[in-house]
Amino acid sequence: MPHTPQTAVVRLLQGLTDARNIAPGDRVGIKPDLVVLGPRDGLAALRAFRVAGGDKVADPARVLLFVDDNLPAPDAAAAARRAQLHEAARQAGITRVLPLAGCEAAHLLEAGLIVPGECAVSGLPEIAALGGIGALGLRATPRDMAALLAGMPLAITVPDAIRVNINGKPQAGVGGFDLFFALRRELGRARMAGRVVEVSGELALHERTAFAMYASHGGLLGALWLLDRAAVQELNQRVTRKYATLEPEPGAAWAHNHAMDAAHVPMAALPPLGELASVPIGEAAGESASLVVIRGGLPAMRVAAEMIKARKLSPGVRCVVVPDSPEVYAAALAQDLFGYLLDAGVELHPPGTATPFGAGVINGVTAAREQWRVGVTAAVAAACAGALIHPERLDAQPQRDSKLSARRPASG
Numbered sequence: 001m002p003h004t005p006q007t008a009v010v011r012l013l014q015g016l017t018d019a020r021n022i023a024p025g026d027r028v029g030i031k032p033d034l035v036v037l038g039p040r041d042g043l044a045a046l047r048a049f050r051v052a053g054g055d056k057v058a059d060p061a062r063v064l065l066f067v068d069d070n071l072p073a074p075d076a077a078a079a080a081r082r083a084q085l086h087e088a089a090r091q092a093g094i095t096r097v098l099p100l101a102g103c104e105a106a107h108l109l110e111a112g113l114i115v116p117g118e119c120a121v122s123g124l125p126e127i128a129a130l131g132g133i134g135a136l137g138l139r140a141t142p143r144d145m146a147a148l149l150a151g152m153p154l155a156i157t158v159p160d161a162i163r164v165n166i167n168g169k170p171q172a173g174v175g176g177f178d179l180f181f182a183l184r185r186e187l188g189r190a191r192m193a194g195r196v197v198e199v200s201g202e203l204a205l206h207e208r209t210a211f212a213m214y215a216s217h218g219g220l221l222g223a224l225w226l227l228d229r230a231a232v233q234e235l236n237q238r239v240t241r242k243y244a245t246l247e248p249e250p251g252a253a254w255a256h257n258h259a260m261d262a263a264h265v266p267m268a269a270l271p272p273l274g275e276l277a278s279v280p281i282g283e284a285a286g287e288s289a290s291l292v293v294i295r296g297g298l299p300a301m302r303v304a305a306e307m308i309k310a311r312k313l314s315p316g317v318r319c320v321v322v323p324d325s326p327e328v329y330a331a332a333l334a335q336d337l338f339g340y341l342l343d344a345g346v347e348l349h350p351p352g353t354a355t356p357f358g359a360g361v362i363n364g365v366t367a368a369r370e371q372w373r374v375g376v377t378a379a380v381a382a383a384c385a386g387a388l389i390h391p392e393r394l395d396a397q398p399q400r401d402s403k404l405s406a407r408r409p410a411s412g
Contacts, residue, residue, distance in 0.1 A: 002021075003021055004021060004023045005248075005249040005250060005251035005252040005253070006022075006023075006248070006249050006252055007161040007163075007196075007198060007248045007249075007252045007253075007254070008134075008161075008198050008224055008226060008246040008247055008248045009136065009159065009161055009196045009198060009222070009224050010022060010023065010024065010158060010161070010252075011246050011248075011249070012117060012119060012136055012224075012246055013028070013030055013119075013136075013156075013158060015117075016030035016031055016032060016033075016119055017029060017030045017031075017153070022158050023158060024158050024159060024160040024161070024255075025157065025158060025160075026157070026158045027155065027156075027157055027158075028155070028156065028158060029152075029153025029154065029155050029156075030119070030153055030154050030156060031148075031153050031154070032062075032118075032119040032120055032121045032138070032148070032154065033062065033114070033118040033119055033120065034062055034063075034064060034108075034113070034114060034118070034119075034120040034121075035062055035063045035064070035120070035121055035122070035145065035148045035149065036064050036066070036104060036108070036120050036121070036122035036124060036127065037063070037064070037065045037066065037094075037122070037123070037145070038065075038066045038101075038104050038122065038123065038124045039066055039067050039068040039082075039085065039101050039352075040123075040124070041122070041123030041124065041142065041145075042065055042066070042067075042085055042088075042089070043081060043084060043085045043088060044123075044142040045123065045142045045145035045146055045149065046085070046088040046089065046092055046146075046149075047088065047142075048142045048143050048145070048146035049092060049145075049146035049149045049150065050088070050091075050092075051146075052143075052146050052147070052150065054092065054146065054149060054150050055092075056092060056093035057092050057093050057094055057149045057150070057151075058149065058150055058151025059151065060093055060094060060095045060096065061096070063094050063096060063149065064096045064098065064108075064113065065085075065089050065094050065096065065097045065098070066098050066100055066101055066104045066107070067082065067085060067086065067097060067098070067099050067101065068082065068099070068101035068352050069082070069099035069101075070099045070100060070101055070326070070350070070351070070352060071101055071350065071352050071353065092149065100325065100326055100351070100352075101351065101352030102322075102323070102324055102325045102326065102350075102351025102352040103126055103129075103295070103324040103325060103351070104122075104124055104126065105122075105124060105126040105127055105129040105130060105137065105209075105213070106126075106129070106209075106297060106324035106325045106328070107324075107325040107326070107327070108120065108130065109129070109130065109132075109133060109209065110238065110297075110324075110325050110327040110328070111327065112238055112239040112240060112241065114130055114133075114135050114137075115133070115135065115239055115241060115243035116133050116134035116135055116227060116235070116243045116244070116245050116246070117134065117135065117243055117244050117245065117246050118135050118136070118243070119135065119136040119137075119138065120135070120136075120137050120138070121137075121138045121139075121140050121144070121145070121148060121154060122137065122138075122139065122140065122145075123139060123140060123141070123142065123145060124139070125139070125216070125366050126213055127139055128212050128213055128214075128215040128216060128220075128222055128223065129209040129210075129212050129213035130209075130212070131208075131209075131212030131215065131222050131223040131224045131225060132176075132205060132206075132207075132208035132209030132210070132211065132212040132213075132223075132225055133205065133208070133209065133225070133227070133231075133235055134224060134225055134226065134227045134245055134246060135224075136222055136224060137212075137222065138154070138156070138221070138222065139216065140154060157194075159194060159195050159196045159221045159222075160194075160195045160196075160254075160255035161195060161196050161197070161198050161248075161252075161254055161255060162187070162191070162192070162195055162196070162197045162198070162254060162255055162256045162257075162258060163197075163198055163248075163254045163256070163257045163258065164183060164197050164198065164199045164200070164201075164258050164259075164260065165199075165200055165201065165257075165258070165259045165260070166179065166199060166200065166201030166202075166203065166259075166260050166262050167201065167259060167260070167261055167262065168261050168262040168263035168264075169202065169262060169263060170203075170262040170263065170265060171263065171265070171266075171267075172391075173267060173375070173377035173378070173391050174262070174265055174266070174267055174375070174377075175207045175210055175375045175376065175377065176203065176206075176207035176208060176209070176210030176211030176212075176213075176214075176375075177210050177211070177214065177268065177363065177373075177374065177375035177376075178265055178266065178267050178268045178375050179203075179207075179211055179260070179262060179265055180210075180211045180214045180215075180217075180218070180223070181214070181217075181268040181270065181278035182260065182265040182266075182268065183197070183218070183258075183260060184217070184218045184278070185277075185278065186258065186260060187218075187256070187258060189218060189219050191255075191256060192218040192219050192220050193218075193219035193220075194219065194220075194221060195220060195221060195255055196220060196221050196222045196223065196224055197215075197220060197222075197223045197224070198224050198225075198226060198248065199211070199223060199224070199225050199226065200225070200226045200228070201262065202228070202230070203225075203262075204234070204299070205231055205234050205235060206296075206297050206298075206299045206300075208225045208231070210375075211223060211225075212224075212225065217270075226245075226246075226247060226248075227245045232245065266280040266281065266282070267280065267281040267374070267375060267377070267378050267390060267391075268280060268281065268374070268375070269281050269283075269284040269287075269372055269373070269374050269378065269388060270372065270373040270374070271284070271372060272359075272369055272370045272371055272372055273369055273370070281374070281378055281388060281389075281390050282390055284372065284388045285387070285388055285389050285390065285393075286387050286388065286389075287361075287372060287387060287388040288359065288360075288386070288387055289314075289317060289360055289361045289372075289382035289383065289385070289386055289387050289388060290316060290317060290318065290358075290359065290360055290386070291317075291318050291320070291356060291358045291359065291360030291361070291371075292317060292318070292319045292320070292360055292361045292362070292379055292380075292382050292383040293320045293321075293322065293355055293356060293360065293361070293362040293363070293364065293371075293379075294319065294320070294321045294322070294362075294363060294376060294379050294380060294383070295321075295322045295323075295324060295355075295362070295363060295364045296323070296324055296328075296363065296376050297323075297324050297325075297328050298328050298331050298332060298335075299376075300324075300363070300376040301321070301323060301328065301332040301337050301338075302332075302335075302337060303376050303377055303380055304321055304337075304341060304346075304376070304380050305332075305337040305338075305340040305341055307377075307380040307381070307384060307391075308340065308341060308344045308346065308380060308383065308384065309340040309344070311384040311394055312344060312384065313344050313345050313346065313383055313384060314383065314384055314385055314386030315386070316386060317383050317386050318347065318356075318360075319344075319345070319346045319347065319383040320346070320347045320349055320356055321338075321341055321346050321347070321348050321349065322349045322350075322351065322353050322355075323350075323351050324351060325351050326351055328351070329350065329351055355371075358370070358371075359371065360372070361373075361374055361378075361379055361382045361383075361388065362374075362379065363375055363376045363378075363379040372388060374388070377391055378390075378391065381394055
């Protein structure tokens, strides 16, 4: 059979399967480089493994379990589940156990546990963020995870790919979150569903991972960034082991080709109540932000410290900051970023802390049903204004009521 030119994601999957010359639409079994279990989904996967007749995991070196021992158990039931998880892991022969709850995908990236060209499978909602460095993070069910633990391949359909070229430089404060939802508006969910976007453009690594993390919100299997020289240089500052970047082969066929001008992308806000259609931040201006949760890596911590130091928190706003990982926490502490935040009245929570419930604003891939999701700059601006607002208008008069206010449920 003659070779069919492959996109970058198909080339990545080709290296994980025994099938030859795979192409979009083929049904293949893949064996990922890493199987990642988290404190939220690990017990379900291990129980499914045991129910299926599993005894010991087939390849302990490829299995990584994150546990939340770094946090106090909120109640007796949580402590019992934690003990059950440890016992199930011990019985299954899992040896790589990390007491580092937080944004587990962030730790995989910060510690170089996954590199470009590799694939990790997990039940964690943030796993798609690995696409920001040219790796592939696939989300799977507990039953699929159990099969992987037993050494069975993961059955997937090789996806079509959409080629996306992001041109120009984003406006100040516009980041990966805003760019992803701009792309979703331009392409539409129907065109994105079940596919992978392969993306090129000049964007810092942390914004690429933020972009990729929201892949499931477009119905995508994943978002894979093609690394340029600047991204490789940035990545090499924390990755020590060898890796190979992937490029699409000449002549590879795309399901769609799309160009996006980053200079015209506005800040976005994703409404609560499960709605998937984002709106420009200006259309959401005035939405109350009595609770603001800011999650992220060191760049997010730096943005929060700089803006809050200059503007101060709005009276009555509860602002919660949660670093993504222990590495981020240590780096921000060394740079005294937390000092500015604590002096301003910000609540600093350790990595792994659950998102507080209540109406408000968050910059995270998951949120309570009454919370707006925005990028980090817009989240900090909301903490300073007490409402959703474009950062450029922080010094202006109080914002008008949002024309989306009717979307909020009545209190009571």
